[in-house]
Amino acid sequence: MNKALIAVVIIGGAITLRGVHSSMEATSSVSDPPALYRSSVVGTDFDFITESDPDSFQRLEYKGFDEFEMPDKRGTEQALVQNAYIFNAYFTDGTMIGVALSKNFGSREAAEREVKRYIPRIGKLPPLYRQKIKHIVVHKGGADTTAFAEDKGNFFVIYSDNATKRIGTHDLEETFFHEGTHASIQEDYLEGAAWEKAKSLDGAYITDYAKTEDQEDFAESALFAYTIIYHPDRFPSVERDRIVKQIPNRIAFFKNLYTGREGPLK
Numbered sequence: 001m002n003k004a005l006i007a008v009v010i011i012g013g014a015i016t017l018r019g020v021h022s023s024m025e026a027t028s029s030v031s032d033p034p035a036l037y038r039s040s041v042v043g044t045d046f047d048f049i050t051e052s053d054p055d056s057f058q059r060l061e062y063k064g065f066d067e068f069e070m071p072d073k074r075g076t077e078q079a080l081v082q083n084a085y086i087f088n089a090y091f092t093d094g095t096m097i098g099v100a101l102s103k104n105f106g107s108r109e110a111a112e113r114e115v116k117r118y119i120p121r122i123g124k125l126p127p128l129y130r131q132k133i134k135h136i137v138v139h140k141g142g143a144d145t146t147a148f149a150e151d152k153g154n155f156f157v158i159y160s161d162n163a164t165k166r167i168g169t170h171d172l173e174e175t176f177f178h179e180g181t182h183a184s185i186q187e188d189y190l191e192g193a194a195w196e197k198a199k200s201l202d203g204a205y206i207t208d209y210a211k212t213e214d215q216e217d218f219a220e221s222a223l224f225a226y227t228i229i230y231h232p233d234r235f236p237s238v239e240r241d242r243i244v245k246q247i248p249n250r251i252a253f254f255k256n257l258y259t260g261r262e263g264p265l266k
């Protein structure tokens, strides 16, 4: 292992975090043990959530070709508000999530084929995510453009060619979970005392990506915790033990959330 490189990564993380969340300084020092993995989605071979997992999708409704806010981080100089193919997806737990697809898909039929790739993945999210997420924006293309979320707006944005790549590597469910975490529970819990306490008790991070920003720590830890809670067999036992040892308090934090005992957590 290259110690100098690890030190730089950790210091870099601490600098980034200082601006975002001052209380992170206590847990982000050069004495932190190294993270276990690079990142959950592209830095591990774990299949946290699988394509064959059950989903709660019920029915799809076409709302029309209408104006919608379509944020795009590619800097295409397109107006924020554009015409889009808009659908409402309904789920068996009584939730509804909108999906707005770029006009560049060219027809309602093409947009409908596209949206059908995503709704089963939305239906695999924890129910409390669907209660908070308002909609998903889908752009055409963007093979190398990664998804991003707006936590306060309760939505996330994905790129169709990047999604195709992630389907190919069995990672799209994990991407939805990661962005879905940002877009749903994050705004209620990221600034809370329970999350702060869990982090400081753990004193270590699950991935290098988790060190870059408090919100990435939240989303990365959430996916590992969810899988430890619901599908522990998807980690080899040696890895499972390492994960539980690395972030036990974060796992307990998310277990409270996912199992519905969220009252006293904040």
Ligand SMILES: [Zn+2]
Residues within 6 Å of the ligand: 178, 179, 182, 215, 216, 219
């Ligand atoms: Zn993220």
